[in-house]
Amino acid sequence: MIFSDGRPIYSQIMEFIIQEILLEKIKPGEKVMAVRELAMELSTNPNTVQRALQELERLEILYSIRGRGRFVTDNQQILTALKEEKKNEVVKDYLQKMANIGLSTDEAIREIQRFIEVKHNDND
Structure with missing residues (x-):
């Protein structure tokens, strides 16, 4: 992923993950890559990735299970609203x-x- 424009990188990472979800490359209930793994793939700072993932959790697009990782919500209302x-x-x-x-x-x-x-x- 190449970061562009004047928007913060964490915001662009959020958009990337949301697009992956909308395209069903990451399906509802599926685990999202770990922070360090995603940071390496996107060639960016793990703290920036962490911020993006935390914001997606705050928006209830992702959720965490302690010790297991982060997962895409399977709440269809949230996913439908996101697509809309x-x-x-x-x-x-x-x-x-x-x-x-x-x-x-x-x-x-x-x-x-x-x-x-x-x-x-x-x-x-």
Whole structure:
């Protein structure tokens, strides 16, 4: 993972783990890598990884079992809300970027529809 932009690294690690969960690369109830292992994989400080994992626990996305490690929540309400939140962020970001180039929301939606139609025709 390459860290970018001005956001804190722990925040980017959180986003990485959340994306892994949403893509079901880490499934509900599954153990998350240990702090040191994850720090080595991400080439970052274990304290930074620890902070990210603690924040994910605070948000109830992860939970700990003493002596066993951290696990992804199997609470479907939390996972559904997480997916909804990320979906809204993506849509909001898209609409903002389209507004930045002078397109209205309606025009942005039409562009998505046009893109899907072109993509669908390419697959025929």
